[in-house]
Amino acid sequence: MTSCVGDGLAPLRNALLAGTSGLKPYHIAGLGLDTWIGEIPGLDDTPLPPALAAYDCRNNRLALRALEADGVAEALRERIARHGPRRIGIVLGTSTSGILSTELAYRQRDPQSGALPPGFFYPGTHSTYSLAAFVREAFALEGPACVVSTACSSSAKVFAAAARLIHAGLIDVALVGGVDSLCYTTLHGFASLELTAAEPCRPYDAERKGISIGEGAAFALLERPPTSLDASAVLLLGSGESSDAHHMSSPHPEGLGARLAMEAALAEAGLDVDAIDYINLHGTATPNNDAAEGCAVAALFGARVPASSTKGITGHTLGAAGALEASVCALALADGFLPGSPNTRSTDPAIPIDYLLTTRSAAPRHAMSNSFGFGGSNCSLVFGRAG
Amino acid sequence: MSAAPQLSAWLDGVGLIAPGLPDWSTAAAVLAGQGTYASAPSVLPAPALLPPAERRRASRVVRIALASGLAALDHAGLDPAGVATVFSASTADGHNCHALCETLASDDQRVSPTRFHNSLHNTPAGYWSIATGAMAASQSLCAHDGSFAAGLLETLVQVGCSGASCALIAYDAEYPAPLAAARPIPDAGGIGLVLSPSRGPRSLAQISVSLSDAPVTALADPQLDALRLAIPALRGLPLLALLATRRAGGAALEYLAPLSLQVTVSPC
Numbered sequence: 001m002t003s004c005v006g007d008g009l010a011p012l013r014n015a016l017l018a019g020t021s022g023l024k025p026y027h028i029a030g031l032g033l034d035t036w037i038g039e040i041p042g043l044d045d046t047p048l049p050p051a052l053a054a055y056d057c058r059n060n061r062l063a064l065r066a067l068e069a070d071g072v073a074e075a076l077r078e079r080i081a082r083h084g085p086r087r088i089g090i091v092l093g094t095s096t097s098g099i100l101s102t103e104l105a106y107r108q109r110d111p112q113s114g115a116l117p118p119g120f121f122y123p124g125t126h127s128t129y130s131l132a133a134f135v136r137e138a139f140a141l142e143g144p145a146c147v148v149s150t151a152c153s154s155s156a157k158v159f160a161a162a163a164r165l166i167h168a169g170l171i172d173v174a175l176v177g178g179v180d181s182l183c184y185t186t187l188h189g190f191a192s193l194e195l196t197a198a199e200p201c202r203p204y205d206a207e208r209k210g211i212s213i214g215e216g217a218a219f220a221l222l223e224r225p226p227t228s229l230d231a232s233a234v235l236l237l238g239s240g241e242s243s244d245a246h247h248m249s250s251p252h253p254e255g256l257g258a259r260l261a262m263e264a265a266l267a268e269a270g271l272d273v274d275a276i277d278y279i280n281l282h283g284t285a286t287p288n289n290d291a292a293e294g295c296a297v298a299a300l301f302g303a304r305v306p307a308s309s310t311k312g313i314t315g316h317t318l319g320a321a322g323a324l325e326a327s328v329c330a331l332a333l334a335d336g337f338l339p340g341s342p343n344t345r346s347t348d349p350a351i352p353i354d355y356l357l358t359t360r361s362a363a364p365r366h367a368m369s370n371s372f373g374f375g376g377s378n379c380s381l382v383f384g385r386a387g
Numbered sequence: 388m389s390a391a392p393q394l395s396a397w398l399d400g401v402g403l404i405a406p407g408l409p410d411w412s413t414a415a416a417v418l419a420g421q422g423t424y425a426s427a428p429s430v431l432p433a434p435a436l437l438p439p440a441e442r443r444r445a446s447r448v449v450r451i452a453l454a455s456g457l458a459a460l461d462h463a464g465l466d467p468a469g470v471a472t473v474f475s476a477s478t479a480d481g482h483n484c485h486a487l488c489e490t491l492a493s494d495d496q497r498v499s500p501t502r503f504h505n506s507l508h509n510t511p512a513g514y515w516s517i518a519t520g521a522m523a524a525s526q527s528l529c530a531h532d533g534s535f536a537a538g539l540l541e542t543l544v545q546v547g548c549s550g551a552s553c554a555l556i557a558y559d560a561e562y563p564a565p566l567a568a569a570r571p572i573p574d575a576g577g578i579g580l581v582l583s584p585s586r587g588p589r590s591l592a593q594i595s596v597s598l599s600d601a602p603v604t605a606l607a608d609p610q611l612d613a614l615r616l617a618i619p620a621l622r623g624l625p626l627l628a629l630l631a632t633r634r635a636g637g638a639a640l641e642y643l644a645p646l647s648l649q650v651t652v653s654p655c
Binding site for chain 1: 392394477478479484487488489491492495496497498499500502503504505506507508509510512513514516517519520521522523524525526527528529530531534537540541544545547548564565566568569570598642643645646
């Protein structure tokens with residue numbers, strides 16, 4: 001995985017334990033952009049290898065960076081050798097894919113004809129599917145593939161979709177994950193909705209002012225558990241999906257859709273609310289989102305379950321958030337800690353949950369990760385330790 | 388691939404809107420060779436279920452998705468409020484994308500909030516949920532020109548896992564210039580299918596799918612086959628042609644070459 005705190009799980013683990021943030025200020029005078037972002041350095045200077053040049057865009061560069069961290073590429077090659085390229089599925093999430101390439105191409109249109117510059121290649125960049133097409137070609141995979149694009153729940157939903165493909169017997173292993181990279185559509189889009197803060201985001205703070213957009217990529221291999229597993233191995237135990245049926249860009253005020261997703265995930269995992277030891281909240285730090293999610297969490301769990309949003313560390317990585325925060329849950333379960341929430345100073349008395357400001361040692365066995373997106377798309381995942 | 392697992396479900400409803408094919412009954416006659424195909428622009432009805440302001444502003448992708456999906460659920464006799472959905476489209480709203488990119492390339496890059504939320508791939512799914520009150524699980528996915536097959540596969544997998552009906556709503560619409568040159572799609576087209584785990588009074592056929600190496604099945608009529616190739620969502624037309632003729636048979640749908648999706652249809 002890769003986020004603004006660095007490449008690989010190690011820098012994320014360090015940031016979670018130390019409570020540090022990778023967010024930096026971003027300001028364009030006169031254009032209404034006065035915010036903080038989680039930017040990954042060096043992407044502009046690292047084009048894809050020539051054989052994959054057709055897919056060269058910021059989003060796919062970020063995907064490759066993350067695949068090369070933590071040994072994901074090696075593990076995937078080992079699974080391909082074992083099961084064959086037809087038995088490996090690719091289910092990845094993104095919201096904006098390589099749209100930045102199109103945004104930049106529109107600045108280079110032919111003054112007479114209006115045509116986009118020569119060399120602009122839509123299927124490898126802008127196309128929502130380009131992320132999975134790129135990975136499929138990079139690893140010469142031949143199995144089923146798709147990209148899920150449900151805004152900020154995208155790469156949580158990929159875990160559910162890939163688990164179904166495995167359950168149906170269509171594949172043995174799925175590469176799941178999410179990749180979203182900075183682009184002007186989201187920077188200006190969230191600003192237009194007055195959802196970006198002029199300070200680093202403060203999830204669940206009584207004075208939270210909005211999101212910090214981040215870019216990130218996280219991947220995981222999903223497969224049936226082998227007969228013997230290390231105690232610290234992490235299992236996907238359940239997933240739950242729902243729709244708000246309320247509004248395109250505002251959550252249901254009482255988090256009704258969020259609650260349905262959490263209840264469905266618990267039911268699939270066969271777990272009671274008391275079995276959950278930590279909730280990684282969606283917690284974007286907008287006033288409405290945190291209030292709605294907090295309302296649903298309080299209604300379902302009361303104030304019994306420690307919970308936090310880790311977006312103060314990584315920013316809101318949008319379509320990558322689900323997979324990135326699944327990684328946070330996996331680290332918490334494997335290493336035995338509960339992540340805190342850097343930048344959050346004082347919790348909101350109107351949200352009666354056990355919100356964690358600072359990281360602490362613990363021995364969580366089950367963790368829930370929430371991801372909710374525009375369009376009212378909700379997904380909750382439940383993970384557990386093997387032993 | 389002989390040992391490839393097969394997924395089955397019962398098909399309870401069909402909706403279709405395509406250029407020259409305003410609804411499923413017209414399309415079924417043409418696909419069965421009982422009518423002549425006449426090319427004409429797709430007719431996209433305003434979504435009556437949306438509140439008036441949203442109805443007037445509804446984009447072409449929202450209109451094609453809602454109309455083809457609702458037609459399928461009506462055909463199946465199901466209330467959409469209780470049915471899970473899979474939306475499959477190769478991209479989001481092309482006209483909205485063009486307008487956003489023009490603004491972002493201008494001196495004043497500030498965009499409208501409505502343009503922004505309409506830029507999402509899952510915007511039609513969001514409006515569907517608002518229009519129908521459906522709070523069930525809803526998927527929005529894509530696989531470029533293989534998007535129809537990817538959506539059909541996900542729908543069958545969901546029916547198998549949930550034991551409940553699920554609607555596939557596959558649709559695509561055009562980009563304006565200059566993006567049209569990079570991604571030419573001439574018009575809007577949509578196919579809605581309602582799949583159920585067991586046979587019901589409205590069931591039209593049992594369908595089974597498996598991953599395959601078989602070459603993609605073309606439609607016999609060259610005009611209809613051109614339509615299949617022009618609009619990604621209409622890559623599902625060979626399946627609809629089997630339904631239209633009410634004969635048992637199979638077809639291979641375009642997926643991710645050389646992988647195709649073999650579909651077998653057994654009419655009720």
